[in-house]
Amino acid sequence: MYKYIKKPAKKVYNLANLLLFNIVKDFAKFNIPITNNNIKILKLKNKYHGSRCFIIGNGPSLKPEDLDRLKGEITFASNKIYKIFNQTTWRPTFYMVVDSVVLEENVKDINLVEAKIKFTLSCYKHLFKSDIYFNNNLNKNKFGSFSTNIMESLYSSGTVSYHMLQMAHYMGFSEVYLLGHDYNFKGAISNTKDLSFLNEENSQIYFSKDYIRADERKAGQAPDEMYVGMEKAKFVYENSGRKIYNATRVSYLDVFELRNFDDLFGDKSEKKMGYL
Numbered sequence: 001m002y003k004y005i006k007k008p009a010k011k012v013y014n015l016a017n018l019l020l021f022n023i024v025k026d027f028a029k030f031n032i033p034i035t036n037n038n039i040k041i042l043k044l045k046n047k048y049h050g051s052r053c054f055i056i057g058n059g060p061s062l063k064p065e066d067l068d069r070l071k072g073e074i075t076f077a078s079n080k081i082y083k084i085f086n087q088t089t090w091r092p093t094f095y096m097v098v099d100s101v102v103l104e105e106n107v108k109d110i111n112l113v114e115a116k117i118k119f120t121l122s123c124y125k126h127l128f129k130s131d132i133y134f135n136n137n138l139n140k141n142k143f144g145s146f147s148t149n150i151m152e153s154l155y156s157s158g159t160v161s162y163h164m165l166q167m168a169h170y171m172g173f174s175e176v177y178l179l180g181h182d183y184n185f186k187g188a189i190s191n192t193k194d195l196s197f198l199n200e201e202n203s204q205i206y207f208s209k210d211y212i213r214a215d216e217r218k219a220g221q222a223p224d225e226m227y228v229g230m231e232k233a234k235f236v237y238e239n240s241g242r243k244i245y246n247a248t249r250v251s252y253l254d255v256f257e258l259r260n261f262d263d264l265f266g267d268k269s270e271k272k273m274g275y276l
Contacts, residue, residue, distance in 0.1 A: 025135065028152040040132050041151045048074060049172035054247075055164050056081060056092065059182030061249035062207040064088040066179065069265060076168065078160040080106060082113050083208045091115060094167070098136065098160050101219040103127055119167070121154075134163075144228040146236045157229025158222035165233045165244065176237070176244045179261065180207065183253035189227040192254045230255040 023034070033039040053074040056062065064087035077092035079102050085091070095115035097103050103110060103120070107127050120130040135153045137145070145155040150170045154163050161181065168176050185205045188195045212218060234255055237244050246256040247264060 025152065028135075029149070031149055031151055033151065037133055038151050041134075044167075044171050046170075046172035050174050051172070052175035052177065053093075053168055053171075053173045054177045054179055055161055055168065055181075057161060057178065057180035057182070057248070058206050058211065059180045059184065059248065059251075060204045060207055061182050061251070062180035063249070064090075066249075066261060070179075074173075076164040077115070078164065080109070080206075080211055082109060083211055085114070093117070094119065094164070096120065096160055096164055096167075097124075097128065098154075098156075098163055099219045100124070101217050105213075105216045136163075144225065144232050146229075146232050148236070156225070157232070158224070158226030159229065162226070162229040162233065165237075169233075169237065169240075169242070174242045176242075177247045177259065177261075177264065178244065178251075178253075178256065179247050179249075181246060181248045181253055182251055183248075184250075185221055185223070187221060187223040188252055189223050190252060190254050193252065195252055198252070227255070 028038055031042065031045070033042045051074065053076065054070055056067070056075055056077040058079060058081060062084070064084055067084065067088045067090040071090050074094075075090075075092045076094045076096065078096045079099065081092065081095070091114045093116045095113050095117075096119040097110055098121055103124055104127065111129055117132065118128075118130045119132050119134065120128045121136045122133040123136070124130075125133060134150060137147075137153045137155050142155055144157050146169075147153055147155050147166045148169060150166055154166055156162065161178070165176065182205070184198055184203050186199045186203065188198055206212070230253065234244055244256050245259040246253055247259045247261040249261060251258075
């Protein structure tokens with residue numbers, strides 16, 4: 001008897017799940033949560049209105065001593081930031097991973113990451129025990145779109161930092177500082193500089209030489225999408241009276257206004273951030 005009802009029952013189950021998904025998504029369009037997950041998202045809306053935060057990249061200029069100075073600040077970090085944890089007692093407020101390759105290749109370590117709140121995409125629920133899950137619009141025609149309602153969806157544009165910029169906007173931050181966004185990988189784009197000299201041979205693109213294991217699949221780079229996304233983020237922030245600054249020690253990313261990281265803490269340091 002079971003074999004005769006198994007397929008119809010599975011079909012009904014799948015249709016019910018699809019219906020529920022669409023209902024949740026439709027309500028989310030109007031910022032109305034009808035799941036525990038979306039209630040958690042709504043609680044973040046404008047929670048940090050007028051505050052500043054730091055979005056940490058994993059470039060080679062990232063130093064543990066700079067992270068030590070971020071204790072007490074609100075910070076976002078991603079991917080294999082845990083590779084630097086043995087050099088600092090700093091831990092991120094928010095942690096996110098959205099790349100399937102990074103997650104699948106490092107799933108055990110990622111599930112052990114220390115952070116106040118952890119995020120990923122709904123499609124990775126089976127891999128990563130996150131605190132909050134997001135829908136992600138992967139339609140290539142939507143790349144570079146910027147979500148101001150992250151309960152409905154996030155948009156991709158070449159880097160997890162783009163997802164975190166959308167989240168920081170939803171949370172109400174008025175100033176966002178990028179750190180560790182060296183942007184020194186092969187194919188990086190600039191409207192003001194010739195970056196053709198950047199290649200895999202002369203560029204260490206992560207803060208640790210063992211960031212990627214020898215036997216590990218590498219996540220791909222999407223420089224066009226990344227640059228378009230950063231320009232879009234700048235437009236959205238400034239259109240709403242907010243700012244994104246690049247406080248990376250050495251950066252080739254020319255989209256945002258530069259800030260000296262030391263000056264953000266009132267230091268009278270003569271060290272200048274290197275923008276090349």
